[in-house]
Amino acid sequence: MFPKLDPILHSELRLAVMSILAGVEDADFSFIKKQTGATSGNLSVQIDKLCAAGYITVEKGFKGKMPRTTCRITEAGQQAFSNYVQALQEYLSAGK
Amino acid sequence: MFPKLDPILHSELRLAVMSILAGVEDADFSFIKKQTGATSGNLSVQIDKLCAAGYITVEKGFKGKMPRTTCRITEAGQQAFSNYVQALQEYLSAGK
DNA sequence: TAATTTGGTTTATATTATAAACTACTTTAT
DNA sequence: ATAAAGTAGTTTATAATATAAACCAAATTA
Numbered sequence: 001m002f003p004k005l006d007p008i009l010h011s012e013l014r015l016a017v018m019s020i021l022a023g024v025e026d027a028d029f030s031f032i033k034k035q036t037g038a039t040s041g042n043l044s045v046q047i048d049k050l051c052a053a054g055y056i057t058v059e060k061g062f063k064g065k066m067p068r069t070t071c072r073i074t075e076a077g078q079q080a081f082s083n084y085v086q087a088l089q090e091y092l093s094a095g096k
Numbered sequence: 097m098f099p100k101l102d103p104i105l106h107s108e109l110r111l112a113v114m115s116i117l118a119g120v121e122d123a124d125f126s127f128i129k130k131q132t133g134a135t136s137g138n139l140s141v142q143i144d145k146l147c148a149a150g151y152i153t154v155e156k157g158f159k160g161k162m163p164r165t166t167c168r169i170t171e172a173g174q175q176a177f178s179n180y181v182q183a184l185q186e187y188l189s190a191g192k
Numbered sequence: 193t194a195a196t197t198t199g200g201t202t203t204a205t206a207t208t209a210t211a212a213a214c215t216a217c218t219t220t221a222t
Numbered sequence: 223a224t225a226a227a228g229t230a231g232t233t234t235a236t237a238a239t240a241t242a243a244a245c246c247a248a249a250t251t252a
Contacts, residue, residue, distance in 0.1 A: 002112040002132055010108065011209075016098040019187045029230070036098055040231055042210055048232095049208095065218065067230055085188045091115045092181045107240075125199070136200055138241055144201095161249065163199055 002091060008053045009084040013038050013046045018081050021056060021073040029069040047071060055080055099183040102176055104149045109134050109142045114177050117152060117169040125165040143167060151176055 009015055016036045020027055033043050047069075050056045055077030059070045073081070105111055112132045116123055129139050143165075146152045151173030155166045169177070 002108075002115070005108050007208090010106075012098075012101050012106065013209085015187050019098070033230095039211070041212075041233080044230095044232060045209080067217080069231075088184065088188070091111050092184070103239090109240085129199090135242065137202080137243075140199095140201060141240080163248085165200075 003087040005087055005091075006080055006084050008049065008055065009080060011046065013042060014050055015084075017043075017046060017050060017071070018055065018073065018077065021071060022078065022081050026070050026072040028071070032071065050077070053077075053080075097186070099186060101183055101187075102180050104145065104151065105176060105180040107142065109138060110146055111180075113139075113142060113146060113167070114151065114169065114173065117167060118174065118177050122166050122168040124159075124167070128167065146173070149173075149176075 009018060013036060016038075017032055020032055020035055029043065029047070032038075032047075033040065036043065038046075047056070047058060050071075051058050055074060057072050057074055059072070061068055061070070105114060109132060112134075113128055116128055116131055125139065125143070128134075128143075129136060132139065134142075143152070143154060146167075147154050151170060153168050153170055155168070157164055157166070
């Protein structure tokens with residue numbers, strides 16, 4: 001009746017990050033930070049976790065002289081996000 | 097873009113409890129425990145929090161000789177649950 | 193009457209999220 | 223040239239949360 005919610009995704013910031021990445025080809029750290037309003041520290045940590053879970057990939061490079069961190073959702077991440085949405089529907093719909 | 101999610105509701109167990117209560121007149125501790133699969137301790141704590149937030153009311157009485165704890169959603173709880181569902185839609189739909 | 197079960201609460205611990213402090217480098221102003 | 227301010231983060235410490243373990247009291251069953 002109440003399926004287990006993926007703890008990696010059941011986090012406000014990580015869910016927002018995944019939500020952004022699910023809709024675009026890729027996005028860099030600063031863009032995600034602006035969109036979510038998160039602090040750098042928090043975002044850094046949460047991106048690490050998504051990466052460790054294999055839900056996103058992180059690529060570090062430079063845009064001119066400035067460091068740039070680009071994130072991209074993986075197939076597994078896309079799937080996990082989709083599963084999470086499905087699971088959540090059951091919680092939300094139960095109360096009609 | 098990403099509205100703040102009510103931290104009281106953004107918890108797997110509390111959300112499940114609210115989901116159950118949103119659909120029925122009232123429900124007792126044991127029923128909720130069975131439906132959610134939660135441990136007594138965890139459920140006890142989370143019910144307290146929902147109660148402290150004013151989202152549910154808890155009525156203690158006896159069914160025969162056995163103690164019985166009955167929970168019921170409040171108007172504020174109904175509203176908060178509804179708001180949470182709305183907010184969440186934004187996260188989920190962003191990734192289309 | 194001695195387990196066992198029901199119906200919980202309290203307290204301790206593990207996990208998670210968040211904020212604060214720091215690093216490293218670049219750009220702009222003096 | 224150098225100082226101040228901004229960009230782009232990471233690391234580490236602390237606060238909040240969730241979960242589990244231990245406990246309690248009464249009722250039921252053997």
